[in-house]
Every structure is written in structure tokens, then in C-alpha cells.
Amino acid sequence: MAKRTSTHRSPARFNARMLPGAKPAPFPGFIKPQLATLKSHVPAGKGWLHEIKFDGYRIQGHLTEGRPALFTRNGHDWTHRMPTLAEALARVPANHLIVDGEIIIPDSQGRSDHDALKEALGAGRQSHRFVFYLFDLMHLDGFDLRAAPLIDRKRVLAELIRDVGQPILYSDHLEEKGQVMFDHACKIGLEGVISKRMDAPYRSGRSESWIKVKCVKRETFTIVGYTPEGKGLVASLHLARKEERELTYVGKVGTGWSMAQSAKLRQRLEAIEVDRPATAVPGRPPKSVWVEPRLKADVEYWDITAAGLLRHAVWRGGA
Numbered sequence: 001m002a003k004r005t006s007t008h009r010s011p012a013r014f015n016a017r018m019l020p021g022a023k024p025a026p027f028p029g030f031i032k033p034q035l036a037t038l039k040s041h042v043p044a045g046k047g048w049l050h051e052i053k054f055d056g057y058r059i060q061g062h063l064t065e066g067r068p069a070l071f072t073r074n075g076h077d078w079t080h081r082m083p084t085l086a087e088a089l090a091r092v093p094a095n096h097l098i099v100d101g102e103i104i105i106p107d108s109q110g111r112s113d114h115d116a117l118k119e120a121l122g123a124g125r126q127s128h129r130f131v132f133y134l135f136d137l138m139h140l141d142g143f144d145l146r147a148a149p150l151i152d153r154k155r156v157l158a159e160l161i162r163d164v165g166q167p168i169l170y171s172d173h174l175e176e177k178g179q180v181m182f183d184h185a186c187k188i189g190l191e192g193v194i195s196k197r198m199d200a201p202y203r204s205g206r207s208e209s210w211i212k213v214k215c216v217k218r219e220t221f222t223i224v225g226y227t228p229e230g231k232g233l234v235a236s237l238h239l240a241r242k243e244e245r246e247l248t249y250v251g252k253v254g255t256g257w258s259m260a261q262s263a264k265l266r267q268r269l270e271a272i273e274v275d276r277p278a279t280a281v282p283g284r285p286p287k288s289v290w291v292e293p294r295l296k297a298d299v300e301y302w303d304i305t306a307a308g309l310l311r312h313a314v315w316r317g318g319a
Contacts, residue, residue: 021147024144028139031098033073049174051171051196060099085168111190146201150199216300220318222240223239223296250310273290274291299318
């Protein structure tokens, strides 16, 4: 992509230099991202801000002498895969920039459509539906901002991108109302929330100054088969949901049990093996063993894909 020839200026770049902790520094290149720690409850009390957890792909955006680049959380350059987003990033009024965010494809309700995003990126297609939500600012025009408080970094970021517009958007937040945001997020089908210490610096790696809480669904499914593992254990269970009087295949669960539980499951399943599955199974997975639909599995999962399969399923008991 061609280097931008005009020099951008914004009041935000001067405000950034005045932040506590901001310091002059050369452009650092790719920064290993800060990661959130998974918890079961939204942190309460003052000192936290709460953002929507997007179900997309983490992306770090760079401007180097005005030239845009987009990197995955592992540092892979994806600029060529999302040229429209890169061109939009080049409109940010800065010459040297590092921002943190998430790309999504929104559905008709504005929620992250992970299947559509995965399909577009997997097929190597450029999509006009890509949206890049920015939630942090680590470097701006010669100043390293990572040691500045998060709330200050976000304030400068919001000011910096205020006039850029679609598909570059600011990830807004609530203060002190994390549980309210979480309950609403789950009600409308979002993935969850990220809670962050307002006064915290940006630190690469996993940290408890960023907490993620996910909206988890739980349901009881019928076990229609399994994939054996080793001597007397189970690698995964094939599941189906009963809809009216028919069973509909919903995919597999392969985690959540101990070795002792896996061995016990295997014994019970071996006693009811049959030649054919009780419902249609797409692709007829190899090495699978089918069973009579007698046993149940309590499963937690994030969502169901467009193909009708469970995402991130975890066994919580049953049989």
C-alpha cells in the first residue's frame, strides 16, 4: 500500500504527550498484546470500566510514516487480507500509531457474526462489512503511552478517531455498571464483557487487570456416539438435540471430564453400541462409534454456528 503523502495533525497527539506515564520513544513495532483472564463474575466496585466482548479477531493497527499495517495477535501481517480497513486506518490523523482492537462482521442486529467473519477470511475475500473496533492506544507520534492509565489512553483514542468514521469505530465503555452491561449483553446474544482497571498500564501478556466474563449457555443433549481414545477412554462425545420427536445432530464435546469420568463413560457407552447413528451425522466422522440414544450430557457452550454445531462446548456431567 502506498505511503500517505500528507502529514496529519490532531490535538489528540499533544494531549497524549501530557498523559502521566507518557514518554518519548522510538516506534517499537509489533507489541505483544495484553490478554484478559477468564473469570466467572464481573468485578464490582469502583476503578473498573466495562466493554463489550466482541466475537471477532484481535488485530493491532499500525501507522509507520503514515503507512498502515494490520497484525494478528501473534504478529502475522494481515494488511493484504483487509485492504479496506488498512485504508481506513490511514485516515487517522497521526503519522506513527499503534492501536489495539477487534475486527468483526456485524449481523443484522449489530452483533458479531463469527461465522461470517471466519468464512470471509478463510476464503480470502475482502468484505465491505468488516468493522474495526478500537479499544486501546499504545503509541502515538513518538510517545510510548503504555505506562499511562487506561482511562486516559482511551480518552485520547476517542478524540483521535472521532472524525474517522466507518469502518473504524471506538469501543465505548461503562463505569461501575459492569453487571448491568453483562446481563444486557447476554440477553441480546453477545459473547460477554471485558472489565479493565481504569488506572492500569498496558502490559503484554495475560493480566488480572483485564477480566473477561462470558455469557455461557447450558443445555442437556442426547449422546448418539463417541470417539474412543487409548485404552478405555473417550476422546469426544457426539451429541444431538431432541426437536419435537426427532434428533438433530449438534456436534461434539471433547473436554470437561477427568480420566476417571472418561473411563466410566466409556464403559457405559460400550454397553449400548449400535451399527448406525440415531440421526443424520454430516461427514460421518472417522473412528466414531455409535450408541443407542439413551444417555444424556449436560453441556455448556458459547454459541451455535450457522451450520448448527456447538461452539466451545464443555461437558458438565450427565450420562
